[in-house]
Amino acid sequence: MLRLIDIAKEDGEPELEKAFWNTYHCQQNIVTADGRLYGDYCKNRFCTLCCSIRKADIINRYLPTIQKWEDLHFITITVKSCKEHQLEAYIKSLKGTFKKIINKYKNKTNEEQGKS
Ligand SMILES: [Zn+2]
Structure with a gap:
């Protein structure tokens, strides 16, 4: 200090x-x-x-x-910050990416359990 x-x-x-x-x-x-x-x-x-x-x-x-x-999971996702005027599009993009990640692991889990 x-x-x-x-x-x-x-x-x-x-x-x-x-x-x-x-x-x-x-x-x-x-x-x-x-x-x-x-x-x-x-x-x-x-x-x-x-x-x-x-x-x-x-x-x-x-x-x-x-x-x-x-079914709790703790994740930390870090990204580079953006300008204020880009924030809305940035968050929308992040949500889309996050959805893809979740779906990928849902599909992977279903395949492993023979559900596909
Ligand atoms: Zn203090």
Whole structure:
């Protein structure tokens, strides 16, 4: 974080520098009361502590819905970003490609099971 602060200073980015300092001091002072710990979070995207809390919150919100789904698969597809005006066509293209991938594996599974 200290190196990022230096870079923000060099690049003349005072807001970013302040955000990096906030992350540097994230949870630096912790107060205990009634058997619980309290502290100030920076809530920045690049803070590993705040990201872990955000991730836990997201898991808790989505898990009940995801647990109802059958035949779960986790995939990550990465693509190069595009310009804003290309976004709609880009998403349409991605959906088409994704459909092809799903159909390919559906067909492959059916062939393996002799259903073709
Ligand atoms: Zn934080």
